[in-house]
Amino acid sequence: MEFWKDPINTIFASLLKSFTSGGMSEVLATILIWLIGILLFVTFAMVLDIFLVWIERKVVARFQDRLGPNRIGPFGIFQPFADIVKLLIKEDITPVGADVILFNLAPIFSMMSVLLLWAIMPFAPLMVGVDLNVGMLYLVAAGSIGTLSVIMAGWASNNKYATMGAFRTVAQMISYEIPMVAAILVITVLAGSMGAVGIVEAQEIPFIFYAPLTFIIFLISAIAELGRSPFDLNEAESEIVAGFHTEYTGMKFGLFYAGELLHSFTFGGFIALLFFGGHRFFGLEELGPIVGALIFIGKALFFYWVIMWVKYTVPRIRIDHMLAFNWKFLTPLAFILLMVTALVGRLFLESNWLVPALFLSNILIAWLTVEYLKSHARKEREKEEALKPSAQMTQH
Template identity: 40%
Template sequence: MQALDRLFISIGRAFNSFLSQFLPPTAVTVIGMFLSAIIISTFAALVFMFLTWLERKFVGRMQDRIGPNRVGPFGLLQPIADAIKMFTKELITPEGAHKVAYNLAPILAVAPVMMFFAVIPFGRDMVAADLDVGVLYLVALSSATEVAILMAGWASRNKFALLGAMRAVAQMLSYEVPLVLILLALVLMAGSMQLTELVAAQGVPFALLQPVAFLIFIVAAAAELNRTPFDIPEAESELVAGYHTEYGGMKFGLFMMAEFIAAFGMACLVTTVFLGGWRPWIIPLPSWLWFLIKAFAVLFVFIWFRGTFPRLRIDQLQAFCWKFLVPVTLLNVIVTGVVVTFFPIVRDGQIVVQGAGGWAVTTVVYFATSVVFGLIIAWLYRRPTQQALRQIEVGRPAARGLSQEVQAA
């Protein structure tokens, strides 16, 4: 079990010592860095291909249909067919498009999401770059993708693309604020921005200590990723295909890749900061396997959202962000600050919670505070919630007094 856990580390070390036999140490380090970058990026790309199949299968099943099943057993070779299609489709550049920006945009969209995985701890001691400002680095990368989207929208010389790009970026900007504020509360609890420290501080997963923040984070993450129910920027009936209207073939494939890999990256982030990262839960499996299991569980929740919820309008989604999520997450930071003062998890850089009893007390206190906080918020926002529920009621055919036949149709 120990050997399996350290499998990748052992392989890496063996490779390093093999290279050191005939190369100077600097060259070995540099090659090691690039090799880890290439391997992790390729892994992300493979996850992307698998994810396209997973999403279509799961959403299909949720919509009472089978999903891809022609190409290979259970349609598992579908992503390969899609890849071949992407490679061989004609790359039509719209006339009058700004050549350089048009071609650069898909590449600049993929680069930041690949850089995401540099700081994620995939297993025990398995992190490519243990950055001491890891959390902030991840947020900065999400900001960088917005620039690529604006470039794509403008360079296409297409009204719909421009509009779609601006809407997508406005949405991503808005939802970054609650995302960052929740991460702030978690950083406060763990006393560090370093992702490995965040995993180390989770004797109990932070999802249990801050359930309300966990739920809000999942929602804000879905919005940040432009996924349903927040996928107005790419909804077919709304703005054609949004900012990637004028992109065909592989360039469109790159935008898809950027989006799905960002989803996987966000799932990895959720796993690391909320679900305890690679820490095993009861069953002893290798740490990296636990990490993948948890990350895919989070991805499943994102896919589940897609198959279940209708889309939010742009004004609804912006109001939800600025009038609900931002004040709530800001208050959450303050509340967490108060609780951390009296029940600290980390003090002076060391974890101060002792043993199972200490963790039990900590869990109960934080969980109770979070639940009370959530109830107070629900009470404060009761009138808008009732209004929204009433609007959904009014939309139902029975409520509008329509005849039985129309209702059945």
């Protein structure tokens, strides 16, 4: 019975007992058990990643009115295994002039930056790698390792397209990090904690009702951080071949690709964690941590699907629009939301009106934003129309 309530710690305690009974010191035994646990955990992530490849290909096919992989196994579910075998036996090409060490390190760092996020993913109250009290900053820090891997790959490839792609990606990733962090700050204000577990615990009512606009900002900037369409300027096929991973072949390319998919899923998980109560689902999580973990994975998959839905629906945007949208719209809006949330949240602290007040203030900000955009667009249009006749005059 104990096992179902707290599986991780039960296994940990029993393993620790059997390890230390052999005369091993407790510190060494703990580190060994952690190492085994992490290995299993990361292997689970990688296996999940393999299925994500299948899900991605199947879903994109349905969006584009195709069937998708359907030859190997039922519904083509074994297709990714065939892909892996193919990637493994491909020749690994290093282009001339490449910086060999950085060239090889880049895919490793790319994958690592994603796997590191799993250390703080709270699948259920007691099923979490480690509950850091700076969890959300850790999320940002892992993201900057990802940025680094992109610039490494772009520079080390000795390819113009790769360098260009890397520069675009880095400009995009660092720009959209600001509204993302501001959105995380809103959640931190609401939860009063930076740790992943603390944030889930604070969500008696999911934070989506406290901060619906923040959710939209986080979703947009998360998609930009992931570099998925409409923000896939980094690998715009029609312009710069494949961006920073143009020169990568075989398993190294596979690592970039798998890393991107796992990253999307992980961000799906973080959306579920920050805005939709993590493992909570109408009291169903009371059944035990394993049910909670399944709920969490289900939510993460749903938001992974949302990210795919956006990716295969919206066309790519231009780089100047991308940057202008971030710096002239998302960043000011995110900081205004942060100020309003801090003020309203503090004024209505521990009152029953907290949720309605925050929700209404969000609606008000959304309305004001839309009105401002409308008037701005009207002004721009009038300016254009005022210019038009004179422009025609000069032509004649």
